[in-house]
Amino acid sequence: MATETTIHFSVNGTAHTVTTDPKRSLLEVLREDLQLTGTKYGCGEGQCRACTVLIDGESANSCLTDVGDVDKREVLTIEGLAHGDKLDPIQEAMMEEGAFQCGYCTAGMIMGLAGVLKKNPRASEAEVMKEMQHHLCRCCSYVKYRSAIRRVLSPNRKDLK
């Protein structure tokens, strides 16, 4: 068995120390050790992005990230996106649009969009959709997801209706 390592990292602003096999995926540690189950397993190969989290502000597939690699870094999961009772505008838009059907891909969609906009708050719709193309929704609720994404982009945008 692999040697256990002690890893210090922050999740949603809370400091965590985990002593475990550093090759375990961040997804598994979030879900099984920290009981943060909002981040989902969909494929384990980075193809569906249901497991998207932000690591130091950048979106990442937590299923392909070794927990050892987040030592001393900051992780943001879906549970940490809202400010108390005040939802993030992305969460509001997804909810108001009724964007999802089963909702299993939703956390990944939201964190993926948060990641693109964090990188470039002025990203064009085309730039945003290029990134969102990597996110799978098996209910194929893509039309309403796109409407929700446009709703998020529109307040500061003149090129969208």
Next chain:
Amino acid sequence: MRDDSSPIASGTCASGAVDVDYDEIVERVAYDFGVSRRSFVGLLGAGLLVAASLPAAAQERGRRSRASGARNIGARIHLGVDGTITVLSGKVEGGQGARTELSQAAAEELGVPVSRVQMILCITSAVPDDGGTYGSGTSPRTVPAVRQAAAAVRGLLISYAAKQWQIESASIQVRDGKAMDPDGKRSIAYADLAKSDEGVKLLQTAIPQDVQLIPVKEWKTLGTAVLRPDRRDIVTGAHKFPSDISRPGMLYGKVMRPPAFGARLESVDLAPAKAMKDVVVVGGDQFVGVAASNTAIAEKALEAVAPTAKWVSTTHNISSNLLYDYLQENVRNPLPPNPFASDSKTDSDGKPAAATSLRRTYHVPYIQHAPLEPRVAVAEWNGDKLTVWTATQNPFGVRNELAGAFHLPLENISVAVPDFGAGFGGKHTGECAVEAARLAKEAGKPVSLRWSREEEFTWAYFRPAAVIQVEATLDAGKIATWHFININSGQSAMESPYAITKKKSDYVASIPPLRHGSYRALAATANNFARETFMDELAALAGKDPLEFRLAHLDNSRLRAVLEKAAAEFKWKSRAAEKNAKNSNVGFGLACGTEKGSYVAACAEVALDPKNQKIKVTRVSQAFECGAILNPANLLSQVQGAIIMGLGAVLREETQFEDGQITNASFKKYQVPRFDDVPELDVHLINRPDLSSAGAGETPLIAIAPAVANAVFQATGKSVTALPIRVGGA
């Protein structure tokens, strides 16, 4: 049609049918962990019984499910003395909107806002058995059942108030959960009814059959765009999907799988896993699994024993390139001859005259359901009592499977189904629940078992593959005879909806080389693909426009209405007129169909890139009608989702296998639709408040494949006879 020699068959539930299965195909994994092991257990590979070695007796085709529903008001609706209103149903929520629409149904009849209704979906020990959540059954059967019970409760409130106030019932109205006297001065709430001795008694009486339901034209909640009640928990990550259920002391499991379909485990050395600290190991001739404090340790334990396993093949493992030959060679009955063969006009050599008759064979492959949440179950034992949280469309069936596998009475088992990550007809069975329960029993602790994507893509079941043969003759530009044979995939929507005097459809079972089962719309997609594609070839043969040709054969007014609507929105006539002169790499196609009481038509535009052999579906107009619309927002989601999901099977999806091994068991190799597959999409929902509501989760899927195929046919002039559609080259 069910065979009671199947170990699963015993102990099914109840009489008084409220639910009917539509040709659901269910192949259960016949696990048996009891003392009396059945001889066929020896045929199994570790992990799963597979179709090729499954005795025919264990297949339950076209089984009529008998679900009891709720007899007493209290079994359906609970009124709390604190004013809470709890509604119970054995249906489950996998994204199709059952929770929302059942909440609306109760709220409508109770006269309360939908937010007042707390909807408890399936916990088998607590809710009525409303049958499986499939076959588009919730809207036509469970919604009315809930409305009936809720209307009965409203009636009790009114008669209770009438008695208290000594006035006529007819003068009392229910508003916002309260019975109001005609002056609006006195009111009695549901909580008051719940507090009264009389109310408690009445709420336990049988649901009367003759209650007055709110007429559609007076609906305030039903028929409106109510959003999913638990939507906030979805966007915050707070909702606990079955994968997210955690119990004190819970372990994480993994199960060893065979290397190929039909492989049988000869021997395995469990010692390497048993030597590992804090690992629970279960080994038998039919099942090898492990459980540990986290998934990584469980995976390592399994990796330690897997190389020691010795397997032998028990079946002739075929490959996908021989699939259609195999299905034809292994038909269970000879193909019925065309009863109208003598009607065919023949030339002097006795061969069918080419101008008036046509015959085609269509191929539809195995495809994946691929719900984003794979199979998962958490099992917990308390003595000989078992609780399982799992993702299934058939909770009472899963309970029966657990009872069969562990030789338990049904009352010892509770199956709970938290709102889960989709099914699409792929979660009718309980193998994962049984596996989790087996591990939990050994561990003496709760165990969570979540299948990997590869397991889901390999050991779940597939949509059945089909070979379809169609033969027809024309007389004076109309169809004179029609003979349609579906081999293997099923009978859904097999009958032609067109007015043809001499027509016959036959279904012939085959021996499926892979484990197959239900799927959203079942065989209706394959049968519509073949029929509607063939219709366009007949139209071409007759020299008619595909729309005109269909309408000339269509008496059914509801089907005509959706076809005409889709064609009008697509501007079919003007596009068809300008087509000939234009770019031949653009094509237009249309198709229609009906299934499970709802009606659909689609028009599609495709752009072909012959050099890269690519098809891009650029525009789709679809019209859909399912009677009175219960929730237009949810219906729109279902229809849009079905169209796009259907595009996957049209353009790319195909389960490939070689010598019994699935070779594209990943989202990388098996490409499902993504954002950039979405065409310009306009959906037209036709509301028919004068008609009862049919389900709508499935039928919107069945028109897109032939519409696209016909567009490709129009652009290329070449017949399309297989899914996924290939153009150019090979």
